[in-house]
Amino acid sequence: MSGVGRLAGKVALITGAGRGIGLAATKRFLAEGAKVVLADIDLSAAQKDAELLKEQYKDSVTFIRGDVAKEKDVKASCQLPLEKWGKLDVALLNAGVSHLLQPWLTTDESVLDRILAVNVKGPWLGMKHSAAAMIASPHKGKGCSIVLTSSVASLYGHPAFSAYVASKWAVRGLGLAGAQEFARHGIRVNTVQPGATDTRVFWDAAPGGMQDKVAMGALNVMGRLADPGEVASVMLFLASxxxxFMTGSTVAVHAGATPT
Known part of the structure; x- marks a missing residue:
């Protein structure tokens, strides 16, 4: 299925594509005509979806396992679109992890190390190698788009979430710096700030007393969690x-959540 759609003729890389927002974005990108490389450290959760996508989209979809915190894995993921389809147009650097809400004073250093490795080093490496792959493509980067997944936590603070908040503010900064540095190549860089979304990353942060989805919905004015597809729709727009004329933008998808 190519030749029609908002991403017709585009080749995309999506990290963290095995579940949640990344998997939802993969489905949207493919439906809109893109060829897509799905990258994730664990694709087992998406095995059933992967088989269905492969059956439906044939050679327009391929998969690669990789750790976004390891440069050799990131480079391989970014080079695969060039090797398979001759170019890279879109990179959705979506992979991320969270941690259980816990007081700053009792948070172990290992929690911070893991969060920064995946959530900050990951997109830093992703931008480095995806931009290089775009510039090495026949269009030399012109018309390309990098989309980063930050968080509503990058718009204000959140108690008991210090490591995650720090990482997502950093992602926002990476997007702003990348927009300035890569504009001369024609590469746009924008950042999405999802609010409370029904994903494993979100629920991994919730202690036992916060498992009620109705209660969690009180985090925004719409009184519910986002479906991953709702965030993916905004990512699709930024990729297209x-x-x-959008670069250096931070786009909040948070149903009116504001700091209190």
Whole structure:
């Protein structure tokens, strides 16, 4: 299925594509005509979906296992679109992890190390190698788009979530710096700030007393969690040529959540 759609003719890389927002974005990108490389450290959770996508989209979808905190894995993921389809147009650097809400004074250093490795080093490496792959493509980067997944936590603080908040503010900064550095190549860089979304990353942060989805929905004015597809729709827009005059933007998808 190619030749029609908002991403027709585009080649995309999506990290953290094995579940949640990344998997939802993969489905949207493919449906809109893109060829997509799915990258994740664990694709087992998406095995059933992967088989269905492969059956439906044939050679327009391929998979690679990799750790976004390891440069050799990131480089391999970013080079695969060039090797398979001759170019890279879109990189959705979505992979991320969270941690259980816990007081700053009792948070172990290992928690911070893991969060920064995946959530900050990951997109830093992803931007480095995806931009290089875009510039090495026949279009030399012109018309390309990098989309980063930050968080509503990058718009304000959150108690008992210090490591995660720090990492997502950093992602926002990476997006702003990348927009300035890669504009001369024609590469746009924008950042999405999802609010409370029904994903494993979100629920991994919730202690036992917060497992009630109705209660969690009170975090925003719409009184519910986002479906991953709702966030993926915004990512699709930023990846497409419809957002051709957007770079350095931070786009909140948080149902009116504001700091208190």
């Amino acid at each position: 040529d419809e957002a051709s």
